Amino acid sequence: MVGNVGSSERIDYTAIGSTVNMAARAEGLNKFYGTQLLITETVRDSAGPRFICRTMDMVVAKGTTLPILVFELLGV
Numbered sequence: 001m002v003g004n005v006g007s008s009e010r011i012d013y014t015a016i017g018s019t020v021n022m023a024a025r026a027e028g029l030n031k032f033y034g035t036q037l038l039i040t041e042t043v044r045d046s047a048g049p050r051f052i053c054r055t056m057d058m059v060v061a062k063g064t065t066l067p068i069l070v071f072e073l074l075g076v
């Protein structure tokens with residue numbers, strides 16, 4: 001979900017939900033793998049064949065039980 005969240009005194013435009021959580025988890029893995037930009041398999045599939053990716057690992061993100069593939073995005 002994306003939109004304005006908060007009260008009349010303090011409001012932020014933000015995104016929330018499981019997709020955002022998964023993106024944050026993937027971003028946090030960059031330090032562990034020494035990479036600049038990791039993406040999930042879902043993002044890679046949505047982006048199409050135009051992008052060059054390297055398969056990194058199958059991980060179980062914190063707060064989940066299903067493993068996901070993560071890829072390093074290398075370029076166009």
